[in-house]
Amino acid sequence: MSLADLYEVLHRRRDTRGEFTGAEIQDDVLRRILAAAHAAPSVGLSQPWDFVLVKNQDTRRAFRDHVQAERSVFAAGLEGERAELFSRIKVEGVMESSLGVVVTYDPDRGSPAVLGRHAIADAGLYSVCLAIQNLWLAATAEGLGVGWVSFYREDVLRRLLDIPARLRPVAWLCVGPVRSLPETPDLERHGWRNRLPLDDVLHHDRYRARPSR
Amino acid sequence: MSLADLYEVLHRRRDTRGEFTGAEIQDDVLRRILAAAHAAPSVGLSQPWDFVLVKNQDTRRAFRDHVQAERSVFAAGLEGERAELFSRIKVEGVMESSLGVVVTYDPDRGSPAVLGRHAIADAGLYSVCLAIQNLWLAATAEGLGVGWVSFYREDVLRRLLDIPARLRPVAWLCVGPVRSLPETPDLERHGWRNRLPLDDVLHHDRYRARPSR
Numbered sequence: 001m002s003l004a005d006l007y008e009v010l011h012r013r014r015d016t017r018g019e020f021t022g023a024e025i026q027d028d029v030l031r032r033i034l035a036a037a038h039a040a041p042s043v044g045l046s047q048p049w050d051f052v053l054v055k056n057q058d059t060r061r062a063f064r065d066h067v068q069a070e071r072s073v074f075a076a077g078l079e080g081e082r083a084e085l086f087s088r089i090k091v092e093g094v095m096e097s098s099l100g101v102v103v104t105y106d107p108d109r110g111s112p113a114v115l116g117r118h119a120i121a122d123a124g125l126y127s128v129c130l131a132i133q134n135l136w137l138a139a140t141a142e143g144l145g146v147g148w149v150s151f152y153r154e155d156v157l158r159r160l161l162d163i164p165a166r167l168r169p170v171a172w173l174c175v176g177p178v179r180s181l182p183e184t185p186d187l188e189r190h191g192w193r194n195r196l197p198l199d200d201v202l203h204h205d206r207y208r209a210r211p212s213r
Numbered sequence: 214m215s216l217a218d219l220y221e222v223l224h225r226r227r228d229t230r231g232e233f234t235g236a237e238i239q240d241d242v243l244r245r246i247l248a249a250a251h252a253a254p255s256v257g258l259s260q261p262w263d264f265v266l267v268k269n270q271d272t273r274r275a276f277r278d279h280v281q282a283e284r285s286v287f288a289a290g291l292e293g294e295r296a297e298l299f300s301r302i303k304v305e306g307v308m309e310s311s312l313g314v315v316v317t318y319d320p321d322r323g324s325p326a327v328l329g330r331h332a333i334a335d336a337g338l339y340s341v342c343l344a345i346q347n348l349w350l351a352a353t354a355e356g357l358g359v360g361w362v363s364f365y366r367e368d369v370l371r372r373l374l375d376i377p378a379r380l381r382p383v384a385w386l387c388v389g390p391v392r393s394l395p396e397t398p399d400l401e402r403h404g405w406r407n408r409l410p411l412d413d414v415l416h417h418d419r420y421r422a423r424p425s426r
Contacts, residue, residue: 002215002218002221002222002354003354003355005215005218005219006218006219006222006350006351006354007245007249007351008215009215009219010249010252010347010350010351011249011252013252013254014254015254032220034411034415035411036220036223036224038409038411038414039223039224039226040346041226041227041228041349041361043361043363044400044405045398045400045401045405045406045407045408046406047408047409047414049414050414050415050416050420051414051415051416052416052417052418052419052420053415053416053417053418055417055418056418059418070331070332073331073332074326074328074331074332077326077331078326082326086328089328091328091329104420110406113287113290113291113295115287115299115302115304115405115406116304116363116364117363118283118286118287118290118364119283119286119287119363119364119365119366120363120365120367122338123363125335125338125339126338126342126345126383126384129339129342129343129346130342130343130345130346130349132339132343133253133342133343133346133347134223134346134350136254136343137219137223137347137350138219138220138223141215141216141219148254148256150256150329150330150332150333150336151331151332152332153332154333161418161419161420162419162420162421163420164420164422167420170339171339185258187257187258187328188258192257192258193257193258193259193323193328194258195258195260196251196260198247198248198251201251201260201262201263201264202247202263202264202266203263203264203265203266204265204266204268205265205266205267205268205269205272205374206265206374206375207263207265207317207374207375207376207377207380208375209377
């Protein structure tokens with residue numbers, strides 16, 4: 001049944017690092033997941049995203065090295081048990097995945113007057129994220145894994161892919177076939193953080209402060 | 214078949230303004246779409262979102278009035294044909310929809326060291342948008358419409374719902390049963406802007422500049 005299937009995909013989706021097989025993504029599958037991303041809602045119908053499909057091994061290796069350096073930057077700020085926990089957590093599958101999909105935000109798309117963006121400049125950036133989640137869910141339904149890597153400096157990624165300064169890289173997504181998707185998120189399995197109950201984030205008519213977790 | 218159903222929902226989804234019936238959303242349906250949002254991926258498993266469910270009519274009316282004022286601000290910057298086109302476009306269904314769902318971003322969730330956010334401060338904001346798209350797709354599959362209103366000032370919405378200054382409102386979503394979902398996006402139907410072909414936003418290994426549209 002359609003409804004149950006959708007929820008199954010929504011809840012099965014994982015942020016994938018260690019489960020990529022490296023096998024090729026079929027062209028028709030790749031086309032469908034990119035079309036899914038491109039079908040996302042966007043402020044003023046601006047569709048302000050671009051997708052750079054990165055297969056080149058040298059480019060990916062250079063990015064992976066940068067990510068590892070940024071991993072060390074983050075690690076250096078941790079102490080004791082947190083540092084120990086983090087040392088066991090894999091943060092990227094750049095080389096193991098089949099493809100890098102870099103998603104960017106182009107604020108000039110649909111300019112000058114983007115309907116719905118005059119009061120909230122970031123609304124265009126928000127649209128790009130909606131496209132990313134569409135891609136993620138379609139990939140999950142197709143049996144692929146997706147891992148969002150965010151241990152990088154935007155300028156480094158711009159230089160690596162010739163992305164103009166006015167564009168903003170929003171994500172490097174590692175995409176590809178996986179052995180399996182873990183039932184529990186990696187960070188929860190490693191004891192880094194547990195998921196919150198839904199009721200902790202629900203409010204009625206007005207925001208009510210609660211202890212932040 | 215599951216895969217076809219998912220793509221059907223991804224492509225059928227619309228940004229809804231004029232089709233709300235105002236009928237009640239069933240409690241179990243609302244719970245499922247909020248649980249779908251809450252199942253989104255998030256940087257460092259921070260789940261930095263909150264959902265304020267706004268039923269109160271006075272609150273919604275005050276917000277609607279503010280949105281109308283911001284609509285006029287945007288309209289004042291348009292000229293000629295664009296102004297004429299815009300005058301026919303409905304930008305919100307705040308009172309006609311069944312429920313307002315205000316989604317906020319809490320940067321303190323999971324602090325101090327949010328895994329994956331040290332290099333990209335906005336990564337938490339991105340996570341909130343992924344939750345919004347999950348909600349949108351689940352609502353679409355449940356036969357509801359969703360309309361993202363972005364004609365507002367964040368401070369006005371904060372004051373209206375007692376949202377603390379450190380939190381950022383990301384969206385007011387109009388949610389509820391609809392008569393139907395239009396096949397063509399409103400803005401395209403009114404001649405404001407047409408959707409781009411997918412190939413216009415695809416790049417291989419490096420970003421290649423193209424005429425911005």
